[in-house]
Amino acid sequence: xxxxxxxxxxxxxxxxxxxxxxxxxxxxxxxxxxxxxxxxxxxxxxxxxxxxxxxxxxxxxxxxxxxxxxxxxxxxxxxxxxxxxxxxxxxxxxxxxxxxxxxxxxxxxxxxxxxxxxxxxxxxxxxxxxxxxxxxxxxxxxxxxxxxxxxxxxxxxxxxxxxxxxxxxxxxxxxxxxxxxxxxxxxxxxxxxxxxxxxxxxxxxxxxxxxxxxxxxxxxxxxxxxxxxxxxxxxxxxxxxxxxxxxxxxxxxxxxxxxxxxxxxxxxxxxxxxxxxxxxxxxxxxxxxxxxxxxxxxxxxxxxxxxxxxxxxxxxxxxxxxxxxxxxxxxxxxxxxxxxxxxxxxxxxxxxxxxxxxxxxxxxxxxxxxxxxxxxxxxxxxxxxxxxxxxxxxxxxxxxxxxxxxxxxxxxxxxxxxxxxxxxxxxxxxxxxxxxxxxxxxxxxxxxxxxxxxxxxxxxxxxxxxxxxxxxxxxxxxxxxxxxxxxxxxxxxxxxxxxxxxxxxxxxxxxxxxxxxxxxxxxxxxxxxxxxxxxxxxxxxxxxxxxxxxxxxxxxxxxxxxxxxxxxxxxxxxxxxxxxxxxxxxxxxxxxxxxxxxxxxxxxxxxxxxxxxxxxxxxxxxxxxxxxxxxxxxxxxxxxxxxxxxxxxxxxxxxxxxxxxxxxxxxxxx
Numbered sequence: 001x002x003x004x005x006x007x008x009x010x011x012x013x014x015x016x017x018x019x020x021x022x023x024x025x026x027x028x029x030x031x032x033x034x035x036x037x038x039x040x041x042x043x044x045x046x047x048x049x050x051x052x053x054x055x056x057x058x059x060x061x062x063x064x065x066x067x068x069x070x071x072x073x074x075x076x077x078x079x080x081x082x083x084x085x086x087x088x089x090x091x092x093x094x095x096x097x098x099x100x101x102x103x104x105x106x107x108x109x110x111x112x113x114x115x116x117x118x119x120x121x122x123x124x125x126x127x128x129x130x131x132x133x134x135x136x137x138x139x140x141x142x143x144x145x146x147x148x149x150x151x152x153x154x155x156x157x158x159x160x161x162x163x164x165x166x167x168x169x170x171x172x173x174x175x176x177x178x179x180x181x182x183x184x185x186x187x188x189x190x191x192x193x194x195x196x197x198x199x200x201x202x203x204x205x206x207x208x209x210x211x212x213x214x215x216x217x218x219x220x221x222x223x224x225x226x227x228x229x230x231x232x233x234x235x236x237x238x239x240x241x242x243x244x245x246x247x248x249x250x251x252x253x254x255x256x257x258x259x260x261x262x263x264x265x266x267x268x269x270x271x272x273x274x275x276x277x278x279x280x281x282x283x284x285x286x287x288x289x290x291x292x293x294x295x296x297x298x299x300x301x302x303x304x305x306x307x308x309x310x311x312x313x314x315x316x317x318x319x320x321x322x323x324x325x326x327x328x329x330x331x332x333x334x335x336x337x338x339x340x341x342x343x344x345x346x347x348x349x350x351x352x353x354x355x356x357x358x359x360x361x362x363x364x365x366x367x368x369x370x371x372x373x374x375x376x377x378x379x380x381x382x383x384x385x386x387x388x389x390x391x392x393x394x395x396x397x398x399x400x401x402x403x404x405x406x407x408x409x410x411x412x413x414x415x416x417x418x419x420x421x422x423x424x425x426x427x428x429x430x431x432x433x434x435x436x437x438x439x440x441x442x443x444x445x446x447x448x449x450x451x452x453x454x455x456x457x458x459x460x461x462x463x464x465x466x467x468x469x470x471x472x473x474x475x476x477x478x479x480x481x482x483x484x485x486x487x488x489x490x491x492x493x494x495x496x497x498x499x500x501x502x503x504x505x506x507x508x509x510x511x512x513x514x515x516x517x518x519x520x521x522x523x524x525x526x527x528x529x530x531x532x533x534x535x536x537x538x539x540x541x542x543x544x545x546x547x548x549x550x551x552x553x554x555x556x557x558x559x560x561x562x563x564x565x566x567x568x569x570x571x572x573x574x575x576x577x578x579x580x581x582x583x584x585x586x587x588x589x590x591x592x593x594x595x596x597x598x599x600x601x602x603x604x605x606x607x608x609x610x611x612x613x614x615x616x617x618x619x620x621x622x623x624x625x626x627x628x629x630x631x632x633x634x635x636x637x638x639x640x641x642x643x644x645x646x647x648x649x650x651x652x653x654x655x656x657x658x659x660x661x662x663x664x665x666x667x668x669x670x
Contacts, residue, residue, distance in 0.1 A: 024056045028066040032073050040079045047154075051077060054150040058141065058185045076148045085171070087152060091178055092487035100443020102132040107439060107449065113203055114451065116431040125203065131195030135188040146182040155179040158329050165642045174486035177637060181488070186316045197309035201302040201598035206434035208594070209270045210255060216277040216284070218251050219244065225272070227453075228259060229592045230435040234462040237375045238385040246368075253370045254278040256592045260570070262299060262563050265292035297559030300566065303597050304559050307551045310600065324548050327601045332494040332608075333639050334652075336545070339604050342611060343538035345654045347577040352535060354665045355528055356581040369587040372536045372578065377529035378510075385461060391513065393458030402452065402459065402467060403429035409471065412512045413505065415626035426478040427471075436463070438470040438502075440477030440491075448474040465509050472505030473498050479633035489636030493643045495602070499609030500616055501629065507617075524664035526617075531661040534610035535577075541607035543573050543590045548601050566591050612644070614657045619648040 024032075029052060036048045052073055059069050078087050109132075111117065112124035140146040153175040156164070161176065168176070208228050212220035212235070226232050236252045239245045255278050258264040265283050267290070268276040275284040283290045310323040320326050328336040346352070359374050360367050396402040406427055410420035426441075432451035439449040452459070452467040459467070476498045481490045492498050507526070519525065546569045551562065570591035579585045595602045620628055632647040641651040650656075 024059055024066050024069050028070065029053070029056055032070050035070065036073060036077055039074065040077070044079060047152075048077065050154055051151040054155055054179070054183075055147045058150070058182075059147070063141070063144070063147075072144065072147065073151060076144075076151055078152045084152060084175075087148075088171070088175060088178065088486075088488075091149060092174070095178075095181075096443045096487045098136060099133075100441065100446055102136065103442035104446060105132045110199070113199070114206065114430075114433060114437075116433045116453070125199070128203070129196045129199045131192050134191040134195060137184070137186055137191070138188045140182065141185050146185075149178055149182045153179040155183050158333055161333065161639050162641070165639045166645065170485055170489070173636075173638060174488045177486075177488040184316055186313060190312050190316070193312060194306075194309040197302075197305045198598065198600065201306055202434075204299075204302050205594045205598045207270050211268070211270075211272040214268070214272060214275045215251060215255070216275050216282075218248060220248070223455075223457075225455075227435045227594075229256070229594045230466070231462065232256060233373055233592070234465070236370055237373050238462065240363075240374070240376055241384060249368070249370050251278055253368075253589065256589055259295075259299070260567060260588050260591045262294060262296040262560075264295050266295050266298070267292045269295070297563050299597060300562040301559040303547075304551070304557070304562055306598075306600055307548070311552075311555070322552055323601060324545070324552070327604075332496065332605070334494070334496075334608065339608065340542070340545075342652070342654050343542060343607055346531070346535055346538055346658065349658055351531070351658065351662050351665060353581055354669075355532055355661065358528070358665060358668060359532070367582045367584075369582060369584055369589055371582070372532075372539075372589065374532060375529070377525045377532070388461040388513070392461050392464045395513075396454065396459040396464065398458075399429050399431045399452065399454055402454070403427075403450075406471070409468075409512055410475070410626075413508060413626065414624050419626055419630070423475055423478055426482065427474045436466045436470050438473030438477065440474070441481060444482050448477045450474050465506060468509045468512065469502045469506035472502035475505070475629065476501040476633055479630050480636060483630065483634050484636040485634075486636070489638075491637045492633070492635075493638055493640040494605065494608075496605040496608035496612055497640070497643065499605055500612035501633075503609060503613040504616060504620075504625070504629075507613075521668060524667045527614075527657070527660035527664040528668065530610060530614050531657055531664075534607065534614075534657065537603070537610060538607040539573050539577055540590050540593050540596075541604040543570050544593075544596050544601055544603040546573070547596065566596075608652065611652060611654055611657060614660070615644070615648050615650065615653070618656055618660070 033045075033048055033052055036052070037045055040048070055073070056069065063069070064072070078084050109127040109130060112120055113128040137146070156176050165173070206227075209225050210228060210232065212218060212224040212226055213222045220235075224235075226235055232252050232255060236249050239248050239252075242248060255264070258278055258281065263281060265274075265276065265281070267283060268274050273285070274290065276282070277284070283292045307323070313326070314322050317326055317330075320329055324336065328334060328339065332339075356367060359371060359376070362376055363371070363374075396405065406429070407417075407420045407424040410423055411417060415423065426447050427450055428447045429450045429452060432453045434451070434453070436450075436452045439451065441448050450467065450470045450473075452470065453463055455463075476492060480492055484490050543566075547562075547566055550565045550569065551557070554561070554565070557565070567588050570588040571586045573590055574587045575585050578587070593603060595606075616632070632643075635643050635646050638646070644651050
């Protein structure tokens with residue numbers, strides 16, 4: 001093992017020196033290393049070589065000359081297990097204060113934009129675009145804090161983390177994650193530009209509502225206002241039991257297509273004063289047809305702005321291929337090729353055709369493109385969507401009512417009374433302008449936020465379903481911050497894991513309303529439901545990935561060119577994986593997801609999250625959710641496979657879902 005570690009260490013040093021040569025020449029580095037060995041002994045040679053090289057790589061003339069770097073290393077290199085442990089503890093406490101309080105500032109400055117608390121003032125957007133985190137990295141290098149971390153704690157490449165991580169102690173993991181925070185030196189103005197692009201895109205999406213009762217011929221309920229894409233998709237899913245299902249679902253599909261193509265009139269977005277005929281694309285006011293301006297490339301300009309801002313980060317990540325490399329290798333720690341293989345293995349498995357045939361049989365008609373969101377595999381329930389809306393509105397008429405109910409909801413999920421109270425004390429519910437989201441805290445003592453949209457008439461079932469999803473995020477966030485043993489390990493491996501827990505909660509929403517899954521086929525129905533949902537969101541993730549590749553391949557493209565490329569990519573993915581199942585080609589619905597516009601290659605996390613969720617659910621079959629979720633969340637931010645092996649005993653895999661789906665199809669076809 002020692003020889004293996006030494007080889008990996010040598011490769012690490014080579015990779016670090018190749019990334020970007022520092023301002024201290026090799027002769028000076030050799031002298032510094034010799035001085036430290038003389039002072040501390042040859043036993044520290046490996047740590048000295050690694051630490052000096054890590055720090056030197058990012059040292060610039062502004063930080064001092066070679067003599068200054070020499071003096072710095074002699075003063076700050078720490079020797080001895082206990083001394084390094086105390087240094088780690090000091091770093092962790094101080095970073096929690098810095099990151100946690102800055103997150104609170106960020107959250108509070110964004111309140112008028114993200115929360116439904118009154119009119120948005122022009123200055124609110126400026127405050128929301130201010131990023132208090134932008135200067136932290138730069139400041140930590142300027143005052144040498146980052147260099148102390150790099151000098152004393154090891155940074156490992158992704159390959160090394162994947163190979164060695166399962167054998168590390170918790171303290172070794174904490175040290176590695178600490179050094180990982182300082183391996184980049186990015187100017188504040190670049191980070192501020194990135195923050196601005198994301199805030200503006202998020203604001204655009206949060207206010208992208210369609211007034212459904214103004215769709216001519218739709219017959220949707222008065223006052224129904226849906227955010228795209230989430231609200232439109234969930235309304236479409238909810239209409240399967242409707243006696244006018246095909247008409248309304250087809251209309252929603254047309255609305256989605258108009259949005260994707262940029263043909264939707266800008267005047268009807270978030271406007272309840274105009275009527276709109278989606279099929280003919282006509283706008284009327286009091287029965288009189290109006291002229292309008294199509295949105296055209298405005299939607300895609302937001303994505304282009306994010307890409308442009310992200311590309312400004314590229315020079316500071318010379319070892320990673322742009323945003324795509326950062327997302328997969330740094331953020332997810334899952335190689336891009338592994339993600340593609342997982343999703344393609346699902347989409348191309350023969351059982352997909354069997355599930356499609358089963359859906360057509362249950363519908364009594366041929367498949368329509370919008371049936372990628374078919375939700376008829378849910379266990380039978382006695383109430384319609386309208387009745388569920390009334391039930392939910394009665395239980396949760398306000399944001400405050402839902403917050404008050406959180407302890408009872410958690411007890412219903414299997415958490416003890418003590419843990420339910422603890423979690424509820426660390427979760428605050430806010431009124432959201434958007435569909436809803438969860439925002440974790442950055443320091444112990446602060447609260448995670450659950451943002452949910454509740455109309456004046458009370459929460460509806462769609463909003464409740466989303467809120468249970470966000471509650472899953474919050475519970476993970478509270479556990480993996482407050483109960484993890486090292487601050488640098490707080491969180492989960494990547495966002496796919498928090499999505500997995502959110503899906504676990506969301507799948508139990510009806511049980512929490514008192515509807516027991518007494519259907520003998522419930523387990524099989526759940527398997528095919530998860531499979532079909534994972535195929536849909538997996539294909540969406542592939543679209544998102546291909547769009548980012550296209551943007552990097554076409555740096556001079558404008559918003560209209562990007563729009564056409566997104567449409568072509570959505571058609572291409574549909575034709576490859578869904579056309580053989582549906583018998584319909586050139587469908588573009590896979591491009592409707594709002595997170596493709598405002599979240600920077602986020603959608604693959606949903607895809608992976610579905611797979612992880614299913615593996616967790618399989619593991620939880622005979623185990624209490626509350627106890628096991630807490631145990632899993634305490635693992636913290638390990639690499640994905642290391643976390644999965646510790647949590648459920650196996651790496652991330654599509655095999656459990658495929659096996660369960662095959663068994664389910666056989667059972668449901670009898």
